[in-house]
Amino acid sequence: MTTDVVITGLGVVSPLGNDPGEYWERLLRGEVPVRPLVAPGTAVDGTHTYPVTDAPRPAPHPGDEPGRPSGFALAAAGDALRDAGLADAGPTVLDGVGMVVGTGNGDSDLREAERDGRRELTGLQWYPYDTQGLLAERLALHGPGLTVSTACAAGAYAVAMGAEMIRAGEAEVVLVGGTEAVSRPAVGAFLRLGAAEPGPCRPFDTDRAGTVYGEGAAFLVLESAAHARGRGASPYARVLDSGWSCDAFHETAPDPEGTQALRAVREALHRSGLGQGDIGAVLCHGTGTPANDAVESRTTAALLGPRTPEVPVTAIKASLGHSGGAAGAFSCLTAALVLRDGTVPPVGTLRTLDPACELRVVREAPQASAGSAVLVNAYAFGGNNISVAIAALTPDATDPAATTTNETHGWTARRGRPVSSREGAA
Amino acid sequence: MNTSTAAPVAITGVGAISRPAIGARELAQAADLWRAEPTDNERPWAIAELDNFAPAEFLGKRGWRFLPEATRAALAAVQLTLAHANEAAAGATEHAPERVGVALGTNFAVDAVVDRIDRALLAEGIAGISPVECPNFSVNVPAGRLGIAHGLRAFNITLVNLLTAGLESALVGARAMAADRADAVLVGAVEGRPPAAARTVTGPGVDAAGACLLHLERPERAAERGATVHALLTGGSRRTVPGNPAAAQRVLAAALDALGTPPGVLHLSLPATGGAHVAQAAEDWAKTRGAATALTVTTGAPQASATPVLGLAQHLVRGVRESAVVGAVGPRGNLTLLRVEPPRSRA
Numbered sequence: 146m147t148t149d150v151v152i153t154g155l156g157v158v159s160p161l162g163n164d165p166g167e168y169w170e171r172l173l174r175g176e177v178p179v180r181p182l183v184a185p186g187t188a189v190d191g192t193h194t195y196p197v198t199d200a201p202r203p204a205p206h207p208g209d210e211p212g213r214p215s216g217f218a219l220a221a222a223g224d225a226l227r228d229a230g231l232a233d234a235g236p237t238v239l240d241g242v243g244m245v246v247g248t249g250n251g252d253s254d255l256r257e258a259e260r261d262g263r264r265e266l267t268g269l270q271w272y273p274y275d276t277q278g279l280l281a282e283r284l285a286l287h288g289p290g291l292t293v294s295t296a297c298a299a300g301a302y303a304v305a306m307g308a309e310m311i312r313a314g315e316a317e318v319v320l321v322g323g324t325e326a327v328s329r330p331a332v333g334a335f336l337r338l339g340a341a342e343p344g345p346c347r348p349f350d351t352d353r354a355g356t357v358y359g360e361g362a363a364f365l366v367l368e369s370a371a372h373a374r375g376r377g378a379s380p381y382a383r384v385l386d387s388g389w390s391c392d393a394f395h396e397t398a399p400d401p402e403g404t405q406a407l408r409a410v411r412e413a414l415h416r417s418g419l420g421q422g423d424i425g426a427v428l429c430h431g432t433g434t435p436a437n438d439a440v441e442s443r444t445t446a447a448l449l450g451p452r453t454p455e456v457p458v459t460a461i462k463a464s465l466g467h468s469g470g471a472a473g474a475f476s477c478l479t480a481a482l483v484l485r486d487g488t489v490p491p492v493g494t495l496r497t498l499d500p501a502c503e504l505r506v507v508r509e510a511p512q513a514s515a516g517s518a519v520l521v522n523a524y525a526f527g528g529n530n531i532s533v534a535i536a537a538l539t540p541d542a543t544d545p546a547a548t549t550t551n552e553t554h555g556w557t558a559r560r561g562r563p564v565s566s567r568e569g570a571a
Numbered sequence: 572m573n574t575s576t577a578a579p580v581a582i583t584g585v586g587a588i589s590r591p592a593i594g595a596r597e598l599a600q601a602a603d604l605w606r607a608e609p610t611d612n613e614r615p616w617a618i619a620e621l622d623n624f625a626p627a628e629f630l631g632k633r634g635w636r637f638l639p640e641a642t643r644a645a646l647a648a649v650q651l652t653l654a655h656a657n658e659a660a661a662g663a664t665e666h667a668p669e670r671v672g673v674a675l676g677t678n679f680a681v682d683a684v685v686d687r688i689d690r691a692l693l694a695e696g697i698a699g700i701s702p703v704e705c706p707n708f709s710v711n712v713p714a715g716r717l718g719i720a721h722g723l724r725a726f727n728i729t730l731v732n733l734l735t736a737g738l739e740s741a742l743v744g745a746r747a748m749a750a751d752r753a754d755a756v757l758v759g760a761v762e763g764r765p766p767a768a769a770r771t772v773t774g775p776g777v778d779a780a781g782a783c784l785l786h787l788e789r790p791e792r793a794a795e796r797g798a799t800v801h802a803l804l805t806g807g808s809r810r811t812v813p814g815n816p817a818a819a820q821r822v823l824a825a826a827l828d829a830l831g832t833p834p835g836v837l838h839l840s841l842p843a844t845g846g847a848h849v850a851q852a853a854e855d856w857a858k859t860r861g862a863a864t865a866l867t868v869t870t871g872a873p874q875a876s877a878t879p880v881l882g883l884a885q886h887l888v889r890g891v892r893e894s895a896v897v898g899a900v901g902p903r904g905n906l907t908l909l910r911v912e913p914p915r916s917r918a
Binding site: 240256269274278285286287293394526 | 673678686700705706716725726727728729743746752769771811812822901902
């Protein structure tokens with residue numbers, strides 16, 4: 146029998162705020178907090194990015210000050226554990242808590258600061274991919290730990306692999322998420338490749354010209370439904386299954402045929418036991434690059450078939466920028482909130498929908514979701530594709546009492562009625 | 572992966588491009604990689620070039636010169652691994668590319684590339700960045716190149732925990748096969764040039780690049796193909812070992828116990844500094860279980876995350892005659908253990 150996996154805690158550090166309530170409210174309003182990057186004396190100064198402007202400062206830890214991504218992750222992961230009611234759990238629980246962190250560039254900022262003479266490094270600061278180990282140490286988690294770096298798909302892989310840890314019986318509780326900060330060499334490489342948009346990120350817009358870097362961390366507590374039920378936790382949603390594939394086509398460009406991206410999303414649906422009619426919304430990878438959005442428009446329409454005109458589709462990079470290895474985790478966290486509230490946020494930058502895009506892209510105002518499951522897509526350099534299916538709670542996924550109290554997490558919710566997908570304009 | 576629930580996976584191919592050895596035959600004859608030698612932390616930092624590797628022999632005359640050293644090594648290692656996996660197979664019936672996955676560990680595959688890009692940007696601006704080198708800033712590109720070179724489309728995953736990522740990739744690969752995501756998976760590690768600060772983990776002497784891959788497939792498929800099975804990967808266990816010795820003992824014991832009866836052989840690969848409490852905990856575990864387990868421990872990792880994979884690969888190609896648990900521990904206590912068993916008789 147398959148183990149049901151539920152989401153019982155959320156935490157974010159983002160350009161839209163540092164708690165899921167504020168994040169969700171501002172995402173529903175379609176805010177676009179893009180700003181010129183402040184990096185005086187360097188070639189990336191003034192490049193448009195979506196920065197975290199009021200990052201929480203991690204508790205002092207002599208000789209082991211983390212980089213920005215690890216700092217974001219510490220705050221978001223701690224909040225997710227608190228939200229799940231596990232922050233003060235003793236060693237009998239924490240000993241077994243697993244963790245999967247997705248990141249593209251890791252704590253690149255520390256080495257950048259060393260190169261330009263701003264700081265000297267100590268401890269393990271020289272290693273950019275130390276976030277998971279550092280979190281395990283600070284949060285006293287001793288279960289299995291992984292750091293996955295499938296570039297911009299890493300956050301979604303972290304969620305999928307965490308769910309697999311639970312299904313395989315390796316852990317009852319797994320903290321999963323992604324973290325990323327604006328990285329100077331990565332922004333430089335994007336500018337050199339001509340893949341950066343000189344303004345806000347505009348997924349599916351006919352005038353889109355590239356992606357825009359963002360940053361932040363999104364973490365989720367995944368738990369077996371039985372474990373959550375046993376301690377009276379109130380889940381947000383269920384993580385079903387995921388589909389994985391690789392284009393094996395080009396190191397940076399997607400395969401224009403989209404064959405493997407479509408295989409991944411179909412596999413996610415099939416492995417999750419879902420049908421086309423269950424899809425309530427699609428959270429696209431939606432980077433704003435001409436190539437990605439063109440392929441994703443076609444593959445998503447192929448997946449939705451006759452339901453293409455009615456299923457709301459969104460791309461949260463319009464409001465967050467492209468946070469690389471964190472992006473897929475942001476989408477999974479957002480999917481949990483979409484399912485909790487039945488509301489799909491708009492693409493805040495969409496002005497003129499690409500005429501080649503047949504999808505019902507949500508614009509201007511939120512729309513109601515059109516089914517019980519949300520599909521999250523994430524794609525990356527190396528041709529990595531993943532789609533994750535996240536679904537609304539079922540009565541047997543948790544305690545019947547808990548399903549009726551899904552606002553106990555304290556995040557602001559259900560403000561303003563979404564526009565029904567049948568009455569809104571696509 | 573849990574021994575009680577996961578189906579065993581056959582290890583049918585080994586491919587090494589490394590300073591200790593190129594290819595399975597050399598690896599079997601190379602100096603014992605599990606021989607414990609004290610790390611001399613007073614030695615000066617030194618990077619040994621991978622000068623026993625001639626990329627053109629594997630990759631031809633063109634098309635590889637702009638690739639990072641690590642990617643060149645990985646591309647050659649995958650050729651060796653696939654050839655080794657098909658060596659004994661009658662007709663070498665290969666798996667469909669859409670059913671073959673790639674999961675690789677790395678710590679430093681692109682470290683030097685990112686360093687060059689950033690320094691070029693600081694010195695000369697965006698125009699100073701080599702457009703050819705740009706895509707290589709992403710640490711998953713070496714694994715991606717393997718997928719492209721051989722059309723491997725099941726999945727393509729890169730893991731990056733210090734020292735343990737290579738062994739972790741074998742667990743990820745095995746679990747993906749158990750979940751029917753692939754019929755075969757190439758796992759292992761690829762490494763590039765580390766920064767000097769890494770010496771607390773690697774030790775003072777490191778290799779400039781290297782790769783070591785293993786070919787995993789279902790035992791029944793290996794039998795159908797007539798492939799030689801070097802060992803069965805029957806389980807794995809992952810934990811995070813605390814720094815406190817008593818807590819370390821508790822967590823390590825739980826990880827080892829999860830793999831079933833004590834193995835005949837237990838090898839742990841530890842960082843150059845800070846792993847003594849784990850070695851002690853392993854010794855204590857063997858004593859308290861009354862096990863006749865032969866324990867070996869090495870400290871320092873000249874090939875970073877590829878070090879424990881190379882050690883395992885050498886053990887495989889020398890012939891697995893009894894159960895073995897092979898593990899690595901990172902400087903933050905990340906622990907990955909793999910259990911391998913001798914191949915079953917074909918009779």
